[in-house]
Amino acid sequence: TYDLWMQMVANQLKLNWIKSQVRWADLEKTKGAPLDFGTLDVILPLAAKYKVKVLLSIVTAPRWAREKGASTNPDHNGPPADPQDYVNFVTAIVKRYPGQVHAIEVWNEQNLDREWDSPKGLQATQYVALLSATYKAVKAIDPNIVIMSGALSPVSVSDPPRFYDDFVYMDAMIKAGLLNTVDCIGAHHNGINLPPTVDYQAAPRDPKGQRSRFRGPYDNPHHEWSFKSTLEGYHQRIAAAGSSVKLCVTEFGWPSMGGITVSATNKAQAAPPVGFEFAADNTLADQADYTNAAIKEMMDWGWIQLAFVWNLNYGAQIGWDPKNDNVPYSILGPGFSQRPVWQKITDYNFRNKPRQASQ
Numbered sequence: 001t002y003d004l005w006m007q008m009v010a011n012q013l014k015l016n017w018i019k020s021q022v023r024w025a026d027l028e029k030t031k032g033a034p035l036d037f038g039t040l041d042v043i044l045p046l047a048a049k050y051k052v053k054v055l056l057s058i059v060t061a062p063r064w065a066r067e068k069g070a071s072t073n074p075d076h077n078g079p080p081a082d083p084q085d086y087v088n089f090v091t092a093i094v095k096r097y098p099g100q101v102h103a104i105e106v107w108n109e110q111n112l113d114r115e116w117d118s119p120k121g122l123q124a125t126q127y128v129a130l131l132s133a134t135y136k137a138v139k140a141i142d143p144n145i146v147i148m149s150g151a152l153s154p155v156s157v158s159d160p161p162r163f164y165d166d167f168v169y170m171d172a173m174i175k176a177g178l179l180n181t182v183d184c185i186g187a188h189h190n191g192i193n194l195p196p197t198v199d200y201q202a203a204p205r206d207p208k209g210q211r212s213r214f215r216g217p218y219d220n221p222h223h224e225w226s227f228k229s230t231l232e233g234y235h236q237r238i239a240a241a242g243s244s245v246k247l248c249v250t251e252f253g254w255p256s257m258g259g260i261t262v263s264a265t266n267k268a269q270a271a272p273p274v275g276f277e278f279a280a281d282n283t284l285a286d287q288a289d290y291t292n293a294a295i296k297e298m299m300d301w302g303w304i305q306l307a308f309v310w311n312l313n314y315g316a317q318i319g320w321d322p323k324n325d326n327v328p329y330s331i332l333g334p335g336f337s338q339r340p341v342w343q344k345i346t347d348y349n350f351r352n353k354p355r356q357a358s359q
Helices: 002-012 038-049 083-096 124-141 166-175 200-205 227-240 277-281 284-301 340-348
Strands: 017-023 053-059 103-106 146-149 185-190 247-253 304-309
Touching (some): 002 038, 017 304, 083 124, 103 124, 103 247, 146 247, 227 284
Parallel strands (some): 185 247
16 A cells, blocks of 8 residues: 555656654553554655655654643643653654655644643743754754754634644744754645635635635635745744744645545535535635645745645545545545646656755
């Protein structure tokens, strides 16, 4: 199965990178026990075989490593009490697979309590301390590995301790020393129902009732709805701090319910997952055109180092369950059909295109 995914990435989509999440809690369930490298022992050698570079997003402290008094909510993840435990885990991976790990994203969406549930709250200083310790340790082993900060979740308001506006949290990370201990700033923007070229302030110009059933971007304008506004906002904050560090967009894409049916036997059009109603506003052509326009935008901006399309195979892995909110973003449709966005990506031929300074 993994060989199939690598063939798709390298030979069909003609891409040079993959991103894979590593859940620490699953690989080191007991402190001191042998780490479970089973999946990585498959993925990383195969990626090397196909000359595909690998970004590992390393998340989720196991229960034994969590802070005293940490939440036991099974839907919430959190940081380790001792950053060194995380560092030890990350460096064990780097040492086991020399030259096969090319980038590491340190955590994920740490401005949300479901990802960073700590008795200390959503402290940017605590996160930057973890990032800094990891950066120093990994660079001592392999200075060529790109260390990225965990991408934030675009959020329109702050409601501590549950979540922080990503712009507010980005400012706090910069104040805590973020830009001195990272090679690239992680970013996410999984598109809503706005094209990637539209600033959030322009969104209300979409006439009410035109075709957009999800009204958030039009009735409550904020940067969180806009790919353009969110990424430009991060870049502006980095530049204002006097840094030239680029962004690494570790997830971007647009969802569409096109072709997703209620079940394998019921071919009726499925409703979008709860909370992702905007996926019903995007046709398959929209998904393709928006992704294509986003790629062009990022290439033109010149301050994007890497970008990862979300997602290749999530839909396939769970049988295109229409209730799962990751499925509409998949670029593979039911029956392993290639959605129109697939060809848009392939046409760039990134595999054989010489890299420019801005790419």
